[in-house]
Amino acid sequence: LAKTTQPISMDSYEGQEVNITCSHNNIATNDYITWYQQFPSQGPRFIIQGYKTKVTNEVASLFIPADRKSSTLSLPRVSLSDTAVYYCLVVRGNTGFQKLVFGTGTRLLVSP
């Protein structure tokens, strides 16, 4: 079971780039890395997923080094609306549900 470790909280200002790192030292060969975003009083929302190297979409980028023991979610030029909790999930995509462990996430606060 790939246990993940993330910072509990981070602070930033509008317009800055924010990088949130997730450690997953015992990641398995078939595991994917998935990030979710959760706004207050809402359910989590899938934002990005990757297996290795770099993935980019309209919301974020995900950087995964060659050893895959960590991953970094990068949010370019954050705004106040990016204030949320970000969860890193490491699991084999088609594995049994028993491997689903979301963890406690990283609370990002963006200030003016």
Place this chain on the structure above:
Amino acid sequence: DVKVTQSSRYLVKRTGEKVFLECVQDMDHENMFWYRQDPGLGLRLIYFSYDVKMKEKGDIPEGYSVSREKKERFSLILESASTNQTSMYLCASSLPPRVDTQYFGPGTRLTVL
């Protein structure tokens, strides 16, 4: 736009009451999940269903049961509500074989007095 809806955003019940939380998804997903979310504990899986009438216990099933009579609907039942079941309850669905890309509902904040 894909959607997972939950019957109530806020619910207040009394200790000992039987409580039903309903979840409906319109994506034709076979997989559905119920989680509870508590401060400092993150999301914890209560039950998982991979098809109609099929269910599996998650990490914390005690005090809960579920019902999946139709593909689009997954119900969480608190047989006799207790104060330690006060929490945010989240429903999600996914398309097999994947369990890591889930669509979540808005959540139901349940208070048991």
